[in-house]
Structures are given as structure tokens and as C-alpha cells.
Amino acid sequence: xxxxxxxxxxxxxxxxxxxxxxxxxxxxxxxxxxxxxxxxxxxxxxxxxxxxxxxxxxxxxxxxxxxxxxxxxxxxxxxxxxxxxxxxxxxxxxxxxxxxxxxxxxxxxxxxxxxxxxxxxxxxxxxxxxxxxxxxxxxxxxxxxxxxxxxxxxxxxxxxxxxxxxxxxxxxxxxxxxxxxxxxxxxxxxxxxxxxxxxxxxxxxxxxxxxxxxxxxxxxxxxxxxxxxxxxxxxxxxxxxxxxxxxxxxxxxxxxxxxxxxxxxxxxxxxxxxxxxxxxxxxxxxxxxxxxxxxxxxxxxxxxxxxxxxxxxxxxxxxxxxxxxxxxxxxxxxxxxxxxxxxxxxxx
Amino acid sequence: xxxxxxxxxxxxxxxxxxxxxxxxxxxxxxxxxxxxxxxxxxxxxxxxxxxxxxxxxxxxxxxxxxxxxxxxxxxxxxxxxxxxxxxxxxxxxxxxxxxxxxxxxxxxxxxxxxxxxxxxxxxxxxxxxxxxxxxxxxxxxxxxxxxxxxxxxxxxxxxxxxxxxxxxxxxxxxxxxxxxxxxxxxxxxxxxxxxxxxxxxxxxxxxxxxxxxxxxxxxxxxxxxxxxxxxxxxxxxxxxxxxxxxxxxxxxxxxxxxxxxxxxxxxxxxxxxxxxxxxxxxxxxxxxxxxxxxxxxxxxxxxxxxxxxxxxxxxxxxxxxxxxxxxxxxxxxxxxxxxxxxxxxxxxxxxxxxxxxxxxxxxxxxxxxxxxxxxxxxxxxxxxxxxxxxxxxxxxxxxxxxxxxxxxxxxxxxxxxxxxxxxxxxxxxxxxxxxxxxxxxxxxxxxxxxxxxxxxxxxxxxxxxxxxxxxxxxxxxxxxxxxxxxxxxxxxxxxxxxxxxxxxxxxxxxxxxxxxxxxxx
Numbered sequence: 001x002x003x004x005x006x007x008x009x010x011x012x013x014x015x016x017x018x019x020x021x022x023x024x025x026x027x028x029x030x031x032x033x034x035x036x037x038x039x040x041x042x043x044x045x046x047x048x049x050x051x052x053x054x055x056x057x058x059x060x061x062x063x064x065x066x067x068x069x070x071x072x073x074x075x076x077x078x079x080x081x082x083x084x085x086x087x088x089x090x091x092x093x094x095x096x097x098x099x100x101x102x103x104x105x106x107x108x109x110x111x112x113x114x115x116x117x118x119x120x121x122x123x124x125x126x127x128x129x130x131x132x133x134x135x136x137x138x139x140x141x142x143x144x145x146x147x148x149x150x151x152x153x154x155x156x157x158x159x160x161x162x163x164x165x166x167x168x169x170x171x172x173x174x175x176x177x178x179x180x181x182x183x184x185x186x187x188x189x190x191x192x193x194x195x196x197x198x199x200x201x202x203x204x205x206x207x208x209x210x211x212x213x214x215x216x217x218x219x220x221x222x223x224x225x226x227x228x229x230x231x232x233x234x235x236x237x238x239x240x241x242x243x244x245x246x247x248x249x250x251x252x253x254x255x256x257x258x259x260x261x262x263x264x265x266x267x268x269x270x271x272x273x274x275x276x277x278x279x280x281x282x283x284x285x286x287x288x289x290x291x292x293x294x295x296x297x298x299x300x301x302x303x304x305x306x307x308x309x310x311x312x313x314x315x316x317x318x319x320x321x322x323x324x325x326x327x328x329x330x331x332x333x334x335x336x337x338x339x340x341x342x343x344x345x346x347x348x
Numbered sequence: 349x350x351x352x353x354x355x356x357x358x359x360x361x362x363x364x365x366x367x368x369x370x371x372x373x374x375x376x377x378x379x380x381x382x383x384x385x386x387x388x389x390x391x392x393x394x395x396x397x398x399x400x401x402x403x404x405x406x407x408x409x410x411x412x413x414x415x416x417x418x419x420x421x422x423x424x425x426x427x428x429x430x431x432x433x434x435x436x437x438x439x440x441x442x443x444x445x446x447x448x449x450x451x452x453x454x455x456x457x458x459x460x461x462x463x464x465x466x467x468x469x470x471x472x473x474x475x476x477x478x479x480x481x482x483x484x485x486x487x488x489x490x491x492x493x494x495x496x497x498x499x500x501x502x503x504x505x506x507x508x509x510x511x512x513x514x515x516x517x518x519x520x521x522x523x524x525x526x527x528x529x530x531x532x533x534x535x536x537x538x539x540x541x542x543x544x545x546x547x548x549x550x551x552x553x554x555x556x557x558x559x560x561x562x563x564x565x566x567x568x569x570x571x572x573x574x575x576x577x578x579x580x581x582x583x584x585x586x587x588x589x590x591x592x593x594x595x596x597x598x599x600x601x602x603x604x605x606x607x608x609x610x611x612x613x614x615x616x617x618x619x620x621x622x623x624x625x626x627x628x629x630x631x632x633x634x635x636x637x638x639x640x641x642x643x644x645x646x647x648x649x650x651x652x653x654x655x656x657x658x659x660x661x662x663x664x665x666x667x668x669x670x671x672x673x674x675x676x677x678x679x680x681x682x683x684x685x686x687x688x689x690x691x692x693x694x695x696x697x698x699x700x701x702x703x704x705x706x707x708x709x710x711x712x713x714x715x716x717x718x719x720x721x722x723x724x725x726x727x728x729x730x731x732x733x734x735x736x737x738x739x740x741x742x743x744x745x746x747x748x749x750x751x752x753x754x755x756x757x758x759x760x761x762x763x764x765x766x767x768x769x770x771x772x773x774x775x776x777x778x779x780x781x782x783x784x785x786x787x788x789x790x791x792x793x794x795x796x797x798x799x800x801x802x803x804x805x806x807x808x809x810x811x812x813x814x815x816x817x818x819x820x821x822x823x824x825x826x827x828x829x830x831x832x833x834x835x836x837x838x839x840x841x842x843x844x845x846x847x848x849x850x851x852x853x854x855x856x857x858x859x860x861x862x863x864x865x866x867x868x869x
Contacts, residue, residue: 021708050749
């Protein structure tokens, strides 16, 4: 009961924070009057005016907010693209759904690679503490954590896609999907259950073209998990219950696996949970370097649209990123209590 | 025990003067202050010391290099674009590394001959002006039934620029001739007669073609050789209209060739040895400090010196991060102390505000500011860091205050009647200062990282006037990763070294300021 109350309280706070940021963002982006005379490349001022008028973008802001929320709730209609040339007039939600699979897949692959490799490296380093293996792993981890992702991603790209012998090289950018199932016909805008053509993604050329990005993405996570696991495990290995376990007659490996490892997983598990929630968000930099047609690239083109950021794309994606961040933080906090009963959430 | 055995004679007793101050004895050893102790323990950490030195070197580089370098960020020369790094020392010693040369492999004969022609033309004046730095290795391959020769050699990218067509005003043309007479350096080369190679019109503006060519298969320029396999020169014979009064002539011949072509009115077309012309232009016309083209880190796609650009970008990053760190420290410390000290309802309200502020993605803040403020991107960058950056510092300070505010010494101070502000800043704050200093030092690399990421993604564009940023250099280098890797190499090394050493430095600082680790190492 206590736990339930605590979760409700945290959920309420997340909801409140999200609402404030959402409304603030909406008001701020709408506050500046739309200049009808500045249009993007290849746009018709007259057509633009009609589009904006039809969607009620020239009404007072509170009314617009109400209309916006109403459309989202009733039709899952997050608006249409205005200033991004290639998505002008297209529904935001449809484009977003189309961009989601590459981002999710790359994140999932990299998490699947990073979590086991990172934890194993960390355990190995902890068991070999202060030997050369540990020093080597710790130094490598330090380097990877410090060096910015765009540097080692470029290095990976250079080696994997250019310096390797030609028959071993990987593609320089991810394959595109011109014919992915369009979920929303231009008019209907009704919610149809998601039916992806997964075959398009699960074939060898596609996966191969994703590999450089997956490697680049997982590097940082591997280093993070290795460092975290090593720190936790070395601390647990020196604690007194390990001595007790050995006195009880367990071998060193039995004691390590059954007692030390389990206890060291307490702080690591929540971050794994967090990792799998934020698979949705991805990385702007990695997506740019490896030309991934994902959500990050979409967000960048919404931000850098001329003459102004694209309202609806920016609004939706900002809300999306904010929500992911908030929910991930919440779930990480809550999972501490779930995995370790000693931790009473919200206790004073 | 006899009573008089312990008798002390009464003369030994002296009266204590009424106004005397009685002290304990002074300590023989020097007391170690908190700061000194931290410093001592920091000095024991070798990695941190090395990191400190590297940071110092990078800071010095950012301060000194833009002043010492003759180039400026705005200087660009498209003729010297993509030139690879050259260290004059290595070049003069003839070391085949960092000497402005690139190893070329699998070059077809036609391209090789073009480079050889440039070299022939340049070495007529100065035999040291090699374009092909090593003896070429010739590889015979069979390709599609035909035997082909492939050349591998080291190419001097500076001399490969060779000879260029330049358009000059009459005054500039005469100044150049004066310069030739004064220094004895031949800058002007005989112009070529385009009518002798009428087919190859696409190379009309290419100053390096002084030999006969024709249009071959697939609209490609082919070199026409004479019977011995030599180039056939197509210099324009002197027709007396070029106003050439200089005493220096081509190959010592008394004015066999024409040196300039008059275009409309006040405009002359001349062929110049571009390296010498570059020196002339910078020394006589612009009168800046550039003497000759030599780029320590090479140049980028617009012919800007990467060394200078990197140093300027680094300088801006350092200035930005130090200002942001100090402002964050001030604002965050004040906000956090109020939160932590008063607690209760004030804390809840203020904490909610911080929570909302810190959950706004940084990208949204930047974009909204960029959208609303009609200011330069630099100002926007500063404002957005000021707006949200202090929340971390506030949380840190708040935690420290929670830790210390219920301790006895605070109670004593309060009992003695100290005001809230005095307790906060005289009693609690000094105890928290170690953590706060560590925190604000670690803000510096994170600000540099954010700034680099933002400029890398081109969300913030700092390329205005004489400014640039490391992120822009990296993004540009990224585009030429496979063709000109030197463009990304140096900015990448810089930012990696900086981040690595700041991380090590920060770890050392954190351990040094953590009193609980005292004596454990």
C-alpha cells in the first residue's frame, strides 16, 4: 500500500512536470506571430497560408492548444509538417512511426551487445583486480568514456568502412526504406494498429548496414557497464558476508556467483532497465554520422528547418524526448525498490 | 616520607604579573590546512598530475597559438585548400612524415605526367621545387585486356598547386614586376597560347598546362608528346603588348615570350608561380605576417589554416566554459544554500522549480531561444547555459547543506546568536567548498562537450567573422573523412585529449577533496 501511494505520487509529479514543459513549449513556439512572407525553399506563400488557416494556426494560443490536444486525443493527429521540405503536408505521426524502427533497432542491437559484454568485462576486471588485465580494461574504459562519441564513431567509420580490405568493409550508411508501409493515407488520419513490414528490416544486408552504427552506439554503454560493474563488484567482494560464505565451505567461484554477483547487480539492474526504455530516443550524433533515417535525424531537420523550426514536428518530438527522459528516470528509481527489498522507496 | 624532602625553596616562586597572558606552547610542526592536505593528496595521484600538465599545455595552445600564428581564421585561399599538414623542420630534414606530402598509389600515367609537367615547369627556376618527392614505383597491370602502368609516389601537395592564372590591375602588375627586380625571384611565368591547343577548352583556366593537349576519347584531355616522348611547349611568343619591363626573364632568354595578356581596360591576365605570388601578395599588398604557405595542421576545404582555426575554437570553448562554470557556481551555490538551509516548504517549492527546469531537454531551450531572440548564436549559447546550467550545482550545494546544517557546531553558532546568513556562508559553506570546487571544475569539460556537440550538429553556428568552433571543424572533417583525413585528425585529437585529461583531473580532485579517503591510499 505504501509503495502504491509512493508510485502514484511520483507518477503525478512526472505528469505535472511534463504538462508544464509541454504547455510552456507550446506557448513559446506559438508566441511569435507567423510571418507569412517568409517561406521555405520551394514553398508557395499562398498555399502555406491556406494550410495554416485550415489548421487554425492563426487563432489565439489557448484555443490552438485546445484544438491541438483535441486532435491528439481524438485522432492521434499531431499536426502536419510545414517547413521541412520533404515532409511538407505530411502527418507528423505517420512520419514519426516510419522513422521509429531504425532508431529502435539500432538501440536494441547495441543494448543487446553492450549489456552482456560490459558486465562480463566488469566482472573480469573486478576478479583480476590490480593485475594487468584490470589495468588494461580500466584504462580502455576511461578512454572510451572520456572521448566524445563523434570522435570514436568517426574512427570506427574510417576503419570499418574504409581501411579494411574491400571484401570485409561495411556499408558507409544505412539502407533506406522508400517503400515502408505507409500507416496513414494522406487524408484518413485514423489510428490503424501498427503493421510493420518487419521482413524489410530483418535481412542480412539491412543488418549489415546497421552494424557500424550499432558498434559505435554500444561502445559508450560497454564502457559504462564495465566501470559500474567493476566498482560494485570490488566493493561487494571485500564485504564480510563473502568471508562468511567462504567459511561456510563454498568455493571462491560459488561464493562469487551466488552471493557477490547477485548483490552487485542491485544498482546495475535499474540502469539496464533505463537503457531499454531509452532505446526509443537514440542519439542525434550517431544518427548523423552513420546517416540513419531515424527519429534523431527527423528532430534535427525539424530544428534546422528554414526559416523557422517546424512547429508540429518540433512540438511532437520535443514532447516525446521529454517524456522518455522523465519516464526513464522514474522507472530507474522505482526498480531499485523492486529488485532490492531492503530499499524502501520514499522512506524518510 | 620526610616533609622537607620535597621542599622547594621559596625563592623559586615568583608572582605572576597581573597583566600577563599565559599561552600554550606553540606547535613544533606546521599545521596542515584542509587545502594543503587536499593538494598533497592530489600530488600523489600520478595520472592526475599528467592530466593537469596536458590541460595546461592545451590551454597555453589556445592562448598563444592564435596570437603567434601568422594566419587568422578569416584567411582563406582556395588554391591551397586540402593541403596536408607540413612541419617545416621535418620537410627540411627530408623526413617522409608530416612534410606536406601524401602517398599516392595506383595513379594512371596521364595524371602522373601532369604532376611531372608541373615539376618540370617549377624546377626550371628552382631545382628544389619537387612535386614528386620520391622516385615513382611503376606497377604494370592488365586491365580489360590492355596493359596499363600505375604509379606510386609521394606527392608534395604544396608544390602541386604549381602555376595559376591570376588577374591583376595595372598598378598591381607593375608592383609585381618591381618586386621581381628587387628580390630577384621570378614570379611571372610566360603565358600560354590557347590557340595551340584549341580542342581542350575545359582546361583554359588551368595555369599548369604549358604543353600541347588535345581532346581525347570521352571528352578527356590528353597530352600530346613529341617524337621523344617530351612535352611540347605552347608559350606565347612576345608580341610587345605585355608592358613587361622587369629585368628577370624566363631561362635567361632576352624576352622570347609574352608575360601578360591584356583583358578589358585595367585588367591583366598573368601566369604566376603561385607560391611566390602568395608571398608577394601577403607581404606587399596585404602587408600581414604571412611569408610563405606552410600549414602545420594542413588546411580545410576552403583553404583555412586548421591550426589557427582549432586554436581559436579552443580559446572560445575555454572562455565560454570558464564563464559558465563561475556563473553556475555563484547562482547554484546561493540557490542551493537557501534551499538546503531553510528546508521545509521553501525547499519543496524551490526543488520543484529546479526539477522542472532540469527536465527540459537542452535542445529545446536552445531552439526556443534561437527562435525568439534576434541575437547572435554566441549570445544564445551563453544564455542557454546560464538558464539551465546552475541546477546541478544547486542540487550539490543543497545536499551539502542538509549534511551539515544539523551538526553541533551550527547549533553552537546559532546559540551564540549568529545570523542565518552568517551561519550559511561563514560556517556551513566553507565545509562544502571542496565538493563545490570539484563540481564546478567538472562543469568545464561538460560545457565544452555540449558546445562542441551543438556546433557539430550545426544547431549553433559560431562561424561569424573571425570565429570558429571545434565542433564545426569536426563536422567539416567528417565530410572529408575518407579523402582528407587530416582535416578531422587534429580537432579530434584535441577534443579527446581535453576530455580525457579533464576526466582524470576531475577524478584526482574528487579523491583529494574527499576527507574520508585520507590515509587509505
